[in-house]
Amino acid sequence: MFSMNRTNHYAESAVKRLPAFAIGLTVLILAGCSTTGDGGAYDFRCPDLPLAQLSIIDVSQSGRDETLIGERLDAVQADAEFVTDCEGTLIVRAASGSVANAELLFSGRLSTSGSTEIARDRKIPEAVEATMAEIRKSLNTALARTTPQGNDLIAMFALVSDVALQFASKEVDLRASLYTDAISTTGGAAINESGLDRAAVQEIVGAQSLPQLDGVTVSIRGVGRVGGSVQPPQDYVDLVNDYARRICQATGADCAVLTSTNAIR
Numbered sequence: 001m002f003s004m005n006r007t008n009h010y011a012e013s014a015v016k017r018l019p020a021f022a023i024g025l026t027v028l029i030l031a032g033c034s035t036t037g038d039g040g041a042y043d044f045r046c047p048d049l050p051l052a053q054l055s056i057i058d059v060s061q062s063g064r065d066e067t068l069i070g071e072r073l074d075a076v077q078a079d080a081e082f083v084t085d086c087e088g089t090l091i092v093r094a095a096s097g098s099v100a101n102a103e104l105l106f107s108g109r110l111s112t113s114g115s116t117e118i119a120r121d122r123k124i125p126e127a128v129e130a131t132m133a134e135i136r137k138s139l140n141t142a143l144a145r146t147t148p149q150g151n152d153l154i155a156m157f158a159l160v161s162d163v164a165l166q167f168a169s170k171e172v173d174l175r176a177s178l179y180t181d182a183i184s185t186t187g188g189a190a191i192n193e194s195g196l197d198r199a200a201v202q203e204i205v206g207a208q209s210l211p212q213l214d215g216v217t218v219s220i221r222g223v224g225r226v227g228g229s230v231q232p233p234q235d236y237v238d239l240v241n242d243y244a245r246r247i248c249q250a251t252g253a254d255c256a257v258l259t260s261t262n263a264i265r
Helices: 020-030 066-086 117-122 124-145 153-166 198-206 234-250
Strands: 051-058 089-096 098-109 173-179 217-221 254-258
Touching: 051 066, 051 153, 066 089, 066 124, 066 173, 089 124, 089 153, 098 124, 098 153, 117 124, 153 173, 153 217, 153 234, 198 234, 217 234, 234 254
Parallel strands: 051 089, 051 173, 173 217, 217 254
Antiparallel strands: 089 098
């Protein structure tokens, strides 16, 4: 039986905190899994305004599962390909509980050079490989340095707000991808208690002080998917989806809440 008190239910059976060397090995193997390979198949729909992409990887206690880390790194690689093709800015952060426990993994402008679009596209795999190498190295450091706290979706939105403020004086298309199960287990909006229903979730969300993110596109990906073989029942996943959607919509952002980690652009 699935227990919504994940602190007890997953502590030993499903959450696998990998040592740093194991994480390094895993991500090196996964480094090229998502690339298009031919250097000429990049055809993203780039925004009219300069692109700024924030990608947040959940490295809380439940997020340190080997499979989840691999999936989230694959998704971040797709983000890096998108940003490189659109010549934008990529910011990647690792989040574990509070804002104070978040780590910056990468921040920089990505692009390739060439006299034609095809020539630039051919250089994207190499450019993305270098970006991902830096992200993997920083992630190893973050996993060793951050405490695997409980998850806090509200804190992730605070990180999005921080980046939105950085670009407040610039005209950009800011997009944020939150790679997390969205099951808050700490903070004032925790939902890992038994007996919760949609009315209780609405009350929890309504009590939160949330940043205003008008004009920001936010996607929460991997909702309800936890580490290990034991997954939450569908009715609870539906509840988490409702919770994540309500939080996102309360910020005024353009929201997408997905159970899948990957997204089609």
